[in-house]
């Protein structure tokens with residue numbers, strides 16, 4: 001059943017009241033908030049014996065499957081800025097970045113838990129819109145909210161735990177890449193990082209994305225609303241086409257580094273093969289001096305990066321073509337002693353300024 005999200009502002013000032021002040025969270029209270037959330041979110045799965053409303057959720061374990069569990073945290077001023085992130089897109093993103101991790105294992109997402117640290121002054125309308133975004137993605141992927149927690153916090157903090165299922169023989173790990181395997185990536189690289197760079201250079205004024213420049217709009221949208229590659233992950237997993245896989249959240253270099261570490265392997269990447277969108281090609285030179293660098297080490301692409309044995313490469317490319325999905329070969333797995341090298345067409349090595357996002361390093 002589809003809940004009515006059109007009826008926003010149900011917690012706005014009572015009818016007849018002269019107050020124009022938006023209702024703040026403190027007027028709703030924690031239990032008011034939880035019961036409101038419970039009323040809005042559907043349980044879409046008959047394997048849920050109990051969702052929100054008990055001490056723990058009760059779910060029937062999937063038959064002949066393993067459970068995939070992942071979690072991600074979004075913190076105000078570290079991962080997003082309240083002044084230029086609209087709550088609807090943030091709600092979508094909170095789920096999407098977790099979906100990306102389930103996609104990277106080749107799994108199917110099912111349930112999620114959502115915990116939030118909320119500042120007392122937050123207008124309730126913000127929460128309504130945030131949940132509208134969460135609900136849109138939940139509906140698209142048939143996900144059920146089965147629990148969570150709320151607490152008072154100085155900065156807005158959002159934590160989603162997503163549970164999915166996968167067949168034991170189909171799950172794809174970071175380990176498993178072998179010398180000779182092809183390296184491939186879905187979609188295009190660098191759009192989200194360039195979108196963020198553009199936003200920052202306009203001091204966070206996201207209205208520039210509505211100023212009529214479709215390139216800017218596309219790049220900024222990719223930063224706010226990453227797409228999850230669940231369909232791509234499933235296609236790869238059920239056909240046993242990858243030897244290793246990861247989603248790119250911290251940048252191509254950093255995340256390929258994780259595959260190499262877990263697989264004890266090295267890699268060559270051909271710079272000229274990296275898939276770039278037309279918008280990226282047109283706009284990147286205006287915002288960054290070495291314009292390929294954001295595709296190499298910019299974060300938040302949420303594309304799938306995988307390795308595939310050479311004899312399976314053609315089948316993989318054919319299946320993606322048939323399904324209308326985009327995937328590009330960008331390099332090759334080699335001996336671990338080679339390390340990770342980016343190569344230009346003339347064979348020279350290319351060194352980007354930054355290797356990728358490190359969560360504990362201060363930004364320069």
Ligand SMILES: [Mg+2]
Pocket residue numbers: 100101104246247248249
């Ligand atoms: Mg990941």
